[in-house]
Amino acid sequence: MSTANPPSAPFIPTSRLLTQDFFPGDHAASHGCPHIKPFKKSADIVANYQILVRYSLHYKNRHALGVLTSSKDKKRPRNSEDSVPNGKAIQQLPTPACLTCDTILGRIHACLHCVFVGCWKGEHSQKHSKDSGHTFSMEVSRCGLYCNHCKDFIYDRDFEGVYNSELIRTSEIISMVQEPGQKRPRYLKWHAGNKEAAAIKSGTKLKPCQGLRGLRNMGSTCFMNVILQCFIHNPLLRSYFLSDQHSSKRCEVKADCMGCEMDQLFTQFYSGVKAPYGPCSFLHTMWMSSSDLAGYAQQDAHEFFISALNQIHAKSPSAKLHHCNCVIHKTFAGLLQSDVTCMNCANVTTAFDPILDISLDLRPTKRSKSNGNKVRGGNDEKNEGPNSLADCLDRYTHPEKLGTNEYNCSKCGKNGQDATKQLSIKVVPPVLSFQLKRFEHSMGASKIETKIKFPAQLDMTQYTAAARKLKKNKLSALQKANGVSGPESSGNGIIGSTASSMSMNNGLLDPIPTYVYNLFAVINHQGKMDTGHYTAFAKHRGEWFSLDDHKVSLASQKEVLDSKAYMLFYVKQTLDYDFANALKD
Incomplete structure (x- = not known):
C-alpha cells in the first residue's frame, strides 16, 4: 500500500x-x-x-x-x-x-x-x-x-x-x-x-424558538407528526427549503404540490411562533395524493415516510425517471449492489438497485440453544443480550445461499445451479434512513420488542462495495507478502476466518471519513401494533429534544440511545461529492 x-x-x-x-x-x-x-x-x-x-x-x-x-x-x-x-x-x-x-x-x-x-x-x-x-x-x-x-x-x-x-x-x-x-x-x-x-451581521437575527415547535395531533396523526419533525431537522432538507429553492409563491404546480407543503411547513417552524402547529394542509394534500393514507385510522410511520418522499419527488420540477436531481434523490437516494456468485464456476453477476432507505430484519434477544441454524451477525456467539444496528447490517450484507431453482448461470450454462448472493452499498446517500422491522404480518400481526443498540456516530465503510473490494485487494497483497498460499476466499464470496483475522489485525478496514455518519433523528413506537403511539427525538443546534406531538422537551443523548427505535436517521459527516457524478463513477 x-x-x-x-x-x-x-x-x-x-x-x-x-x-x-x-x-x-x-x-x-x-x-x-x-x-x-x-x-x-x-x-x-x-x-x-x-x-x-x-x-x-x-x-x-x-x-x-x-x-x-x-x-x-x-x-x-x-x-x-x-x-x-x-x-x-x-x-x-x-x-x-x-x-x-x-x-x-x-x-x-x-x-x-x-x-x-x-x-x-x-x-x-x-x-x-x-x-x-x-x-x-x-x-x-x-x-x-x-x-x-x-x-x-x-x-x-x-x-x-x-x-x-x-x-x-x-x-x-x-x-x-x-x-x-x-x-x-x-x-x-x-x-x-x-x-x-x-450583510450577514445586519441581516442575521438568532431566535431561540426557530426550528423547534410542537405539532398538534389531529386524530391519530402521530405517525405523520414524527416524520414531519424528522424532515424539519434534516440538515439537507432544511438548507434546501429555507434557501427558497422551492417557493410556494412561484411554484407552477397548481394543486396538491407536496413541495409547496414542505415550504409552508418550514415557514411555520421558522416564523418565531411558539404555539404548536396543526399541519392540516399537509395532511389534506397527502390524502389527495395517496388514497391509502386517507382517513383517521392509525398508519405506519415508515409507509407515510416513503409515500411523502415519492409525492415530493413526483411534483418536483426536476423530477426524472433516471438520475433524478430533485431534493429527495439528492438527500436520500443511494445505490445497492447485489453480487450473485456461481458455486460451480465462480462467475459473479452484478446488479444495481436504487434505494431511498434500508429496512433491516430483527431477531429476538433470546434464542433456543437447540436451534442449529444460527443467525449471522456480530453477536452470533451470544444467545442472549441486546441486538445492535451493526449486527443487523452484518446480516443484511452477509452472503446468503440461494435455492437450487433460484439461479441460472450464464457462464457455465447450468440451470438450477447453487449460488450465493451478497448485498453491499455502491453509493451511500447523504442521509441514511433505517427502518427496523418491528411489525410482523406472517403469522398474525405482532410486534418485535427487541431493543436495538445504535450509535450516535456510524461508520458505514465495511458495508460499501468499494471498501469490500479494497479489503480483498489488501488481503491478497498481505497473503502474498506473508507467503500464504491458496485462494483468498472459500469460493462463495466469504473470506475465511484466518483471512478475516489477518484483516482485523492489520487495520484493513480503517474508517473512511466519507462513510462516517452522525445521528440526528430517531422515531419510536410505544404500545401495541394497532393502538400504539409514535414519538421522536431530534437534534437541534447541538441539543437533543423529545418530540411527542405538541410536547417538546429537552432530552439527553443517553435517553435517545436507550430508546427502542423504529426508524433511524443519519447524516454524512462529510459531504464531498455530488450524487449524479457518483452514479456515473
Whole structure:
C-alpha cells in the first residue's frame, strides 16, 4: 500500500488570518486570551501550530495513511499494527515523546516558539515555559492551545480555523489513500468579504424558538407528526427549503404540490411562533395524493415516510425517471449492489438497485440453544443480550445461499445451479434512513420488542462495495507478502476466518471519513401494533429534544440511545461529492 500524492496545502499567510477574512476589523471577538494578539502579528506561531496539527492528525490516522512510526525506545517491539500490508512505508513519523524523560504518556505538549516537546505529568513542559519564557504550547493528542500566563487552555478563532482546515485536508488524503480511484470535487472554503460580512451581521437575527415547535395531533396523526419533525431537522432538507429553492409563491404546480407543503411547513417552524402547529394542509394534500393514507385510522410511520418522499419527488420540477436531481434523490437516494456468485464456476453477476432507505430484519434477544441454524451477525456467539444496528447490517450484507431453482448461470450454462448472493452499498446517500422491522404480518400481526443498540456516530465503510473490494485487494497483497498460499476466499464470496483475522489485525478496514455518519433523528413506537403511539427525538443546534406531538422537551443523548427505535436517521459527516457524478463513477 502506498499513500497518494495529495495536493500541497498552503500554510496560513502572514499577511491575512482567518479572522480578518471573515469579519474584517472585528479582532476583539477572535480570541479570548489577551496574551496571544501580539504574537499573531508575525503569524509565526500560527504556522507552527499548523505544522503540529498536521503532524498530530497524521499520527492519529497513521494506519489509514499507511505510515510507519519510529520510537526512541529500541526495546519497544514493533507491533503488527504499526506496519502496512506490503511491509513498506512512505515515511516515518516519530512517536510524540518528552525530550527530557522519553515518556510517551502524561499529556505531551509541544512548544509553539521552539522545538521543545515535554510531558505535563512530569512538569517538564511547565519547566521549559518558565525557564525559556515561552508562552504557548500545543497538547499533541487533542491539539489544544495552552497559555502559560493564563494557566489554561484557550480558544482562538484563527487557531480553530487552522485546526478545521487541517482536519478537512487529512480526511481528503485518507479518502484518496483508501479509495485511490474515486473522483471527488475538492472542498473549497468560502470567506465573506467586507460587503458580505456586513450583510450577514445586519441581516442575521438568532431566535431561540426557530426550528423547534410542537405539532398538534389531529386524530391519530402521530405517525405523520414524527416524520414531519424528522424532515424539519434534516440538515439537507432544511438548507434546501429555507434557501427558497422551492417557493410556494412561484411554484407552477397548481394543486396538491407536496413541495409547496414542505415550504409552508418550514415557514411555520421558522416564523418565531411558539404555539404548536396543526399541519392540516399537509395532511389534506397527502390524502389527495395517496388514497391509502386517507382517513383517521392509525398508519405506519415508515409507509407515510416513503409515500411523502415519492409525492415530493413526483411534483418536483426536476423530477426524472433516471438520475433524478430533485431534493429527495439528492438527500436520500443511494445505490445497492447485489453480487450473485456461481458455486460451480465462480462467475459473479452484478446488479444495481436504487434505494431511498434500508429496512433491516430483527431477531429476538433470546434464542433456543437447540436451534442449529444460527443467525449471522456480530453477536452470533451470544444467545442472549441486546441486538445492535451493526449486527443487523452484518446480516443484511452477509452472503446468503440461494435455492437450487433460484439461479441460472450464464457462464457455465447450468440451470438450477447453487449460488450465493451478497448485498453491499455502491453509493451511500447523504442521509441514511433505517427502518427496523418491528411489525410482523406472517403469522398474525405482532410486534418485535427487541431493543436495538445504535450509535450516535456510524461508520458505514465495511458495508460499501468499494471498501469490500479494497479489503480483498489488501488481503491478497498481505497473503502474498506473508507467503500464504491458496485462494483468498472459500469460493462463495466469504473470506475465511484466518483471512478475516489477518484483516482485523492489520487495520484493513480503517474508517473512511466519507462513510462516517452522525445521528440526528430517531422515531419510536410505544404500545401495541394497532393502538400504539409514535414519538421522536431530534437534534437541534447541538441539543437533543423529545418530540411527542405538541410536547417538546429537552432530552439527553443517553435517553435517545436507550430508546427502542423504529426508524433511524443519519447524516454524512462529510459531504464531498455530488450524487449524479457518483452514479456515473
